[in-house]
Every structure is written in C-alpha cells, then in structure tokens.
Amino acid sequence: MDLVQAIRSRKSVRQFTDQKVPKEIVYEILEHAKWAPSGGNLQPWTVHVVSGEELRKLVSSVQNNLLEMKDETPEYNVYPPDLKDPYRTRRRVVGQALYELIGVPRKDTAGKLRQLAKNFEFFGAPVGLFFVMDRQMEIGQYADLGMFMQNIMLLARSNGLHTCPQEAWARWPETVSRFLNLQEHEMMFCGMALGYMDESAKINELQSERASLEDFVNWRGFE
Numbered sequence: 001m002d003l004v005q006a007i008r009s010r011k012s013v014r015q016f017t018d019q020k021v022p023k024e025i026v027y028e029i030l031e032h033a034k035w036a037p038s039g040g041n042l043q044p045w046t047v048h049v050v051s052g053e054e055l056r057k058l059v060s061s062v063q064n065n066l067l068e069m070k071d072e073t074p075e076y077n078v079y080p081p082d083l084k085d086p087y088r089t090r091r092r093v094v095g096q097a098l099y100e101l102i103g104v105p106r107k108d109t110a111g112k113l114r115q116l117a118k119n120f121e122f123f124g125a126p127v128g129l130f131f132v133m134d135r136q137m138e139i140g141q142y143a144d145l146g147m148f149m150q151n152i153m154l155l156a157r158s159n160g161l162h163t164c165p166q167e168a169w170a171r172w173p174e175t176v177s178r179f180l181n182l183q184e185h186e187m188m189f190c191g192m193a194l195g196y197m198d199e200s201a202k203i204n205e206l207q208s209e210r211a212s213l214e215d216f217v218n219w220r221g222f223e
C-alpha cells in the first residue's frame, strides 16, 4: 500500500471484529511510528498498549461507572464550549450522518448515549492504546503527539488494520489513570482502538467530508 492509499483509506472505524492482533505487529507499528518528528526531538509521549484480559478489566470498570451513573471530571474540554462556524457545522454534519446511518433519530438521546458508550469498549477492538503526556507539556508537544498518532494510524492501514482515535476516554481520567498506574504529573490525552474492521457493520460505511482547498488554502507568490 502506498502512502496516498494509506491516507485515503484511513477512517475512524467504530466496529471491529474480534480477530486478535499479534503483539509483534503492534510492536513493529510503534517501532516505525516513533520516527515521527517532534519539536526539539522531545518525543513527549508514552504509550500504553492494552489487550486480552487487561482490556476486559478496564472495559468492565468503565461499564460499571456507566451503570452506577458515576461521573468524573473530564481531563479537558474536547471542544471549545462556544465552537464557532464552520467548525460547529462540520461537527454537527458528521454527527448527524453517523446517527442517521445507524438509525438513531435526532431526539433519541438514549440511543446516542448507547453509541457513545461503545467508545468505552474500544468498539470491540482487540487492542486499545492510550497516549500519555507529561502535564508540563505545551501546545507544541500536542502537535508532536498528533504526528506520532497519525503515523500509527497509517502504519495500521499498511498492515491491513484500522483505528479510531478516541478523545472520549478523557471522560474517565480517574478510572484510566488508576488502571494505567499513572503518576500525578502524567495525563492520559487520548485513546485509540486498533484492530480489523468489521466489514459488515453499517457504522463503518460512514464517509466523513472534507472542505475543499478553496476554503482553507491561501496561495501567494505563484504564477
């Protein structure tokens, strides 16, 4: 698979098969992904890779939280509270497309929550990754982490795997930090599901849109 194919075939997959992913494949993906650039070569990330019984344990503690309607203060706001347009509309459009696809009506809050809860089962993926940063880090280092994560997502594609990056996990900072034995200065920024796409799942038919270049590129100095 060439680079363009990897980029264009990556999408957020929200239903995986239970086919296992061997540790050697994840190891190799990380071995290549670590060559992402980072300002000052800080390589400001640590990664926790969870699978098997350990993953089941984590999933069950979060499902318990949901059942007992426990709440934790989210680690951070995933979106600004007063998200402006065009960002607000883009978010609404992709959300509506997703719920329409899986037959959840607009006002069905419970149905939407059920879909949201699937985040906390890694959408059935056999591997979950957690990306952890030192709380000391600044905006620049979060860009570094993004590049590292994108490397992982593209390398996943070249191994026949799919991913879903998951900020939703920031909703459970105490549960996740306890499970990963994180120290005070460490912050779990984002999760990621990794596995084989369930080709038969309706939800995986979702094709998100992108703005055209005219909307976000300013050219200068070209003939």
Ligand SMILES: Cc1cc2nc3c(=O)[nH]c(=O)nc-3n(C[C@H](O)[C@H](O)[C@H](O)COP(=O)(O)O)c2cc1C
Residues within 6 Å of the ligand: 010, 011, 012, 013, 014, 094, 119, 164, 165, 166, 167, 168, 169, 190, 208
């Ligand atoms: C950092 C990051 C966090 C995300 N968190 C979630 C998440 O928690 N749950 C989810 O279903 N999708 C999540 N997504 C997926 C986005 O919704 C998705 O990337 C966007 O709609 C574009 O669709 P595509 O990835 O299929 O191209 C996340 C994406 C990124 C980059």
